[in-house]
Every structure is written in structure tokens, then in C-alpha cells.
Amino acid sequence: MPTAPDTAAVPRRGRPGYDRAQVLEVAVTLFNEQGYDATSVADLAAKLGLTKSALYHHFDSKEQLLALALDQALSELEGVLDQPAAHDGTPAERLAAVLRGAVHVLVDELPAVTLLLRVRGNSDVERAALERRRAFDHRVTALVAEAQSAGQLRADVDDAVATRLVFGMVNSLVEWYRPGGAVDVDRLAHDVVALTLDGLRTR
Amino acid sequence: MPTAPDTAAVPRRGRPGYDRAQVLEVAVTLFNEQGYDATSVADLAAKLGLTKSALYHHFDSKEQLLALALDQALSELEGVLDQPAAHDGTPAERLAAVLRGAVHVLVDELPAVTLLLRVRGNSDVERAALERRRAFDHRVTALVAEAQSAGQLRADVDDAVATRLVFGMVNSLVEWYRPGGAVDVDRLAHDVVALTLDGLRTR
Numbered sequence: 001m002p003t004a005p006d007t008a009a010v011p012r013r014g015r016p017g018y019d020r021a022q023v024l025e026v027a028v029t030l031f032n033e034q035g036y037d038a039t040s041v042a043d044l045a046a047k048l049g050l051t052k053s054a055l056y057h058h059f060d061s062k063e064q065l066l067a068l069a070l071d072q073a074l075s076e077l078e079g080v081l082d083q084p085a086a087h088d089g090t091p092a093e094r095l096a097a098v099l100r101g102a103v104h105v106l107v108d109e110l111p112a113v114t115l116l117l118r119v120r121g122n123s124d125v126e127r128a129a130l131e132r133r134r135a136f137d138h139r140v141t142a143l144v145a146e147a148q149s150a151g152q153l154r155a156d157v158d159d160a161v162a163t164r165l166v167f168g169m170v171n172s173l174v175e176w177y178r179p180g181g182a183v184d185v186d187r188l189a190h191d192v193v194a195l196t197l198d199g200l201r202t203r
Numbered sequence: 204m205p206t207a208p209d210t211a212a213v214p215r216r217g218r219p220g221y222d223r224a225q226v227l228e229v230a231v232t233l234f235n236e237q238g239y240d241a242t243s244v245a246d247l248a249a250k251l252g253l254t255k256s257a258l259y260h261h262f263d264s265k266e267q268l269l270a271l272a273l274d275q276a277l278s279e280l281e282g283v284l285d286q287p288a289a290h291d292g293t294p295a296e297r298l299a300a301v302l303r304g305a306v307h308v309l310v311d312e313l314p315a316v317t318l319l320l321r322v323r324g325n326s327d328v329e330r331a332a333l334e335r336r337r338a339f340d341h342r343v344t345a346l347v348a349e350a351q352s353a354g355q356l357r358a359d360v361d362d363a364v365a366t367r368l369v370f371g372m373v374n375s376l377v378e379w380y381r382p383g384g385a386v387d388v389d390r391l392a393h394d395v396v397a398l399t400l401d402g403l404r405t406r
Contacts (some may be wrong), residue, residue: 038241153404154405157394157397158394172368172371172374172375172376183361190370195369196357200399
């Protein structure tokens with residue numbers, strides 16, 4: 001069955017009034033649905049009901065849209081490490097705050113983060129995004145190591161492996177979590193922290 | 204830079220001697236590299252150095268290859284729930300055994316499991332695979348619920364959410380774990396059980 005057009009994204013006829021943010025939002029949705037590489041500027045123009053030249057009025061290239069979306073996701077994630085709660089308290093408390101913050105970013109920026117997690121390094125823009133992701137991971141790993149040195153986190157799991165496993169859990173939310181569903185985001189953030197820091201087992 | 208052909212997969216000239224398992228292995232690798240939908244039978248034949256008709260000697264269709272690969276991944280995962288360790292001991296011990304087994308299957312069957320995790324339900328074959336995945340998840344969720352009822356696992360995290368989060372962590376291994384790398388699979392299975400059941404925090 002062919003995919004029905006998303007009528008919510010189809011503008012009224014005449015002079016569709018999109019701003020840059022709206023064009024970006026529709027672009028990210030389309031990239032996630034059919035893959036960035038498989039999406040042409042013509043596809044995006046058709047989805048928006050714009051001509052290609054009208055679309056180029058907003059953006060220089062498809063890659064610029066990708067770069068903006070990835071920057072949005074990465075800036076929000078980096079913001080989690082720069083928030084006050086990531087600098088106050090014990091290392092374990094700061095890690096808990098970072099995890100809660102990351103869950104919130106993932107839910108708030110679900111389309112952009114989904115796009116980020118699918119990046120494979122096929123262009124300079126993608127490679128730069130992967131580099132920023134790695135830098136983020138390194139900062140979290142350093143926090144895990146600090147908490148291990150302070151005796152707050154178990155030392156028998158490698159700091160980098162622990163970080164990958166914990167963010168594997170956080171990132172997996174893009175596969176099933178949908179805002180407005182049965183599970184509240186604060187509840188979800190609690191569950192992620194409960195599982196990763198304290199474990200499922202009763203004490 | 205164009206991707207160099209994988210010479211290891213290119214057969215010797217003349218009458219390339221593939222058996223069905225080898226054809227399937229090359230097919231799964233190609234599906235993972237360039238996407239199932241984007242891979243044609245001609246692509247696969249070219250990769251194998253076979254004519255399309257020689258390839259059809261082994262398999263009826265591209266979809267049959269997909270179905271076989273997904274069945275392989277799912278059968279191994281289901282086998283984890285049927286192993287003796289999944290039926291002996293307390294519910295929490297059985298869950299730990301299931302998680303260790305799932306990590307091993309994921310590592311042993313990395314290409315097939317990677318393919319399974321990317322299935323989105325675009326055909327009857329894909330929908331049937333998703334249905335089997337859901338049935339697997341339900342069996343694990345029932346085990347989590349049993350352990351919660353027995354007081355062994357915390358009850359303040361929903362059983363289905365806990366299962367999704369834990370398997371989110373396990374499944375994320377396909378993104379970074381490579382056999383033969385720095386982290387041994389038994390170590391990795393230990394780390395996953397340690398994190399999900401006992402948590403990172405020292406007691």
C-alpha cells in the first residue's frame with residue numbers, strides 16, 4: 001500500500017507560509033521516514049507544496065538542513081552537561097542529573113536525536129556530528145570515572161563500557177517511546193536512573 | 204571515496220562454489236550495509252560474482268533470504284528462553300541467565316540480529332518477524348513480573364518498561380561491539396547483568 005501523504009504537513013494552496021524552523025521540522029521527519037540519502041530536495045519541496053526554488057529561498061542545500069538538525073540535537077545534549085545540576089553534588093548525583101537530562105532531551109528533540117543516532121559518517125557534516133557525539137561520550141565517561149574513583153560507582157565495569165551501555169539504554173528510547181503515550185517522561189527518566197544506578201534487584 | 208569491494212567475499216573465477224549458508228551470509232552483510240530495500244538481487248549476484256540465474260539456483264527470492272536470516276536470529280533468541288538455565292533457579296537468576304544468553308546470541312549472530320533490529324514491518328515477512336520479537340519480549344516481561352512478585356526485583360518500574368530498557372541496552376551492542384575487540388563477550392555479558400540487575404552504584 002502506498003504511503004498516504006501526511007496532510008498535516010501539506011500547506012494550504014497559494015503562498016505556503018513556512019518559516020525556517022517549520023521547513024527544518026518537515027525535513028527531519030522526512031529524513032527519518034525514508035533516510036537522508038534517499039531523500040531529494042524535490043521530495044522535500046513536494047512534501048511542503050513548495051517549488052524547489054522557493055525551498056532554496058530558506059536553505060542553501062539539503063546538507064544544510066541535516067547540519068542544522070544535528071546541531072540542534074547535539075547542542076541540547078551538550079547543554080545537559082553544562083546545566084548546574086551536572087556540576088553540583090557528588091559525582092554519582094551529577095551522573096544521575098546528566099542521565100535524567102539526556103532522557104528529557106531525547107524526548108523533547110525526538111526527531112533530531114533520531115536523525116543523529118542514524119548518522120554513519122558518510123560526509124563531512126556527518127563526521128563532524130560523530131566527533132561531537134564522541135566528545136560528549138568522553139565527558140560522560142570522565143564523570144563515570146570520577147564517581148568510580150570516589151568509590152560511588154562499581155569499578156569492575158570499565159568506565160567507557162558503562163557509558164556506552166547506559167547510553168545504549170537511553171538512546172533505545174527512540175525505538176519505542178512516543179510523547180503523549182502511557183509513560184510520562186519524568187517517570188521514564190526515573191526508571192532509567194533507577195535501572196542504571198541502582199539496578200532492578202531489590203536491596 | 205568509493206567503497207572498495209570486499210575482496211574476501213569475491214569468489215575465485217570459474218565456478219564459484221558457494222553453499223546456501225555462504226550466500227545467506229553475504230546477503231545479510233549486504234542488506235546491513237546498504238539496506239534491504241535498496242539491495243537488488245543483481246547487487247547480490249554481482250557481490251558474489253554469480254549470475255542472477257546461478258543465484259536463483261540457491262534461493263527463490265530476496266525475501267526468502269531475509270526470512271531465513273530473521274528466522275536464524277529469532278530462533279537463537281528464543282533458544283535462550285528455552286535453555287535449562289532459563290528454567291532453573293529463582294526468577295532473578297533465570298532473568299540473569301536470559302540476559303547473558305541474549306548478549307551471547309547478539310554477538311554470535313551479530314549480522315542477523317542487526318538485520319532483525321532494523322526491520323520495520325514493510326512486508327509480511329517483516330511483520331511476522333516483529334510478531335515473534337513481540338512474543339519474545341512478552342516472555343521476558345512475564346519473567347520480570349514473576350521476579351517482582353517474588354520480591355526479587357523492584358516493583359516501582361513497570362515490567363514491560365523494564366524489559367524494553369534492558370533490551371534497549373542489550374540491542375545497542377550492535378552499534379559498537381565487534382567480536383575480537385578489546386571487550387570479551389563473557390565480560391560484556393557480566394557487565395550487562397551487573398548494570399541492569401545490581402546497578403552501577405556501590406552498595
